[in-house]
Amino acid sequence: MIYIFDMDGTLVDSSDAHAESFIKAFKLENKIITKKAVKDLMGLSGKDIVKILGASNFDETYKNKKKFFSKVIDRVKSLDGATEVLTQLKKQGHTICIATSASRDTAEAILKKFNWPIDFLITATDVKHAKPHPEMIETIREKFEGKMIMIGDAKFDREMSKNAEIPCLILGDEIKTLYDVLKHKV
Numbered sequence: 001m002i003y004i005f006d007m008d009g010t011l012v013d014s015s016d017a018h019a020e021s022f023i024k025a026f027k028l029e030n031k032i033i034t035k036k037a038v039k040d041l042m043g044l045s046g047k048d049i050v051k052i053l054g055a056s057n058f059d060e061t062y063k064n065k066k067k068f069f070s071k072v073i074d075r076v077k078s079l080d081g082a083t084e085v086l087t088q089l090k091k092q093g094h095t096i097c098i099a100t101s102a103s104r105d106t107a108e109a110i111l112k113k114f115n116w117p118i119d120f121l122i123t124a125t126d127v128k129h130a131k132p133h134p135e136m137i138e139t140i141r142e143k144f145e146g147k148m149i150m151i152g153d154a155k156f157d158r159e160m161s162k163n164a165e166i167p168c169l170i171l172g173d174e175i176k177t178l179y180d181v182l183k184h185k186v
Contacts, residue, residue, distance in 0.1 A: 003181070006150070012077065012079060018069060073106075083114065099122050131157065149167050
């Protein structure tokens with residue numbers, strides 16, 4: 001089985017750190033955005049969020065957001081069960097992939113921090129179309145053969161899975177904790 005995990009909000013609690021970083025980046029261009037406005041868009045790529053929130057200087061605002069986030073990455077914590085579930089699935093012989101809307105450098109920094117047993121990482125940096133487009137899953141499908149399942153936390157994870165025609169478990173919906181992934185039969 002190929003398990004495809006979202007990262008932010010699924011494996012790590014990073015939403016406040018991301019939201020604060022967006023708020024600071026927009027403040028530099030004298031634009032006030034709210035934490036709720038950012039959190040409503042979580043699951044999309046950072047570039048898409050900057051675009052939707054209407055940055056007047058897109059490149060600079062996105063660059064500043066990433067810079068601010070890199071300074072608070074130490075505050076990012078793994079969610080309960082993330083390490084245990086990934087380790088157990090790997091021990092059972094499953095393929096573990098992460099499909100994240102984060103940029104590659106941000107995702108790699110988070111993965112380095114937790115040292116999870118990941119077989120493949122695909123990020124918004126690696127594709128032409130980020131979530132909810134199915135390109136991330138299609139790329140994984142080209143690399144690995146077998147049944148797939150997506151585990152995420154956002155409507156964009158569900159939409160991507162639906163667009164790629166694979167099942168999806170949403171944290172807080174089909175599963176209440178990450179540990180439920182180990183009990184779920186596909």
